[in-house]
Amino acid sequence: MPIQYYIFLCLTLFSIGIIGVLTRRNAIIVFMCVELMLNAVNLLLVAFSKMHHGAAATVDAATTAGIDGQLFVFFIMVVAAAEVSVGLAIIVMMFRNIHSVDINFLNRLKN
Amino acid sequence: MNITQILFFLLSAMAIFSAIMVLVSRNPVHSVLWLIAVFFAISGHYILLNAQFLAIVNLIVYAGAIMVLFLFVIMLMNLNKDTEPKKNIWMKLAGVVSGGCFLMVLISLVRQAADMQGKAAQTGVGDIGLIKNLGKALFSDFVVPFEISSVLFLSAMVGAVVIGKKA
Structure with a gap:
């Protein structure tokens, strides 16, 4: 598949996330x-x-170029899991303090 | 139009539709379920790209663990359609317009970028996404970040307990 299709798909998903925030x-929805x-x-x-990897494999068939990207995804998932546990806490x-999850009540840190 | 392209467009349409439904659902539980649908579509994309390890991890960690955590929290708080805060229509419009402008700017940028012309992502071939190769790289080149991430998990665990404890 042309790489531009993937870029357009990911940009659309990212923008939908921004619009949601x-x-x-x-x-909780903002967090999602x-x-x-x-x-x-x-x-x-x-x-x-x-x-x-596809570009590097035409030169050397046994190359592992591009494996770093997939490991980065793995680490992003790790960080996201840690982030979710703390964020939900x-x-x-x-919610226990102000009995609401409305972010408009969160505009002050004190009280 | 071969089977890969058909699957790509099908999964993309499913991902985008589900992502939009996450936003427009009034009930937070429905939003979580639609987000799980997005994650399934993204896992399908991973399988299409032959990144099998990430596809399974995405399903187990995201759709399996994180989303269940969200669901538990929403159900513990007893959130539903009636408790959902309503936002001013103008604020919503401003959010959609600014997000759409962001999308338009980036899409026009990518369309013109010379670096991206004529490049393609391999689908269905290539074995870097297999667990054997990823495991070799993870435990040789990336072993320090791997160990640090375990410390990160420990601190997140302790942090969640400390924050969640009744003060």
């Missing part, structure tokens, strides 16, 4: 949209990795 007020953006970036990294704590 800007338009929704539920903190951040996950959507992370996944769009992951898909683009894998597509670029395969593009790079913060949202639960906030």
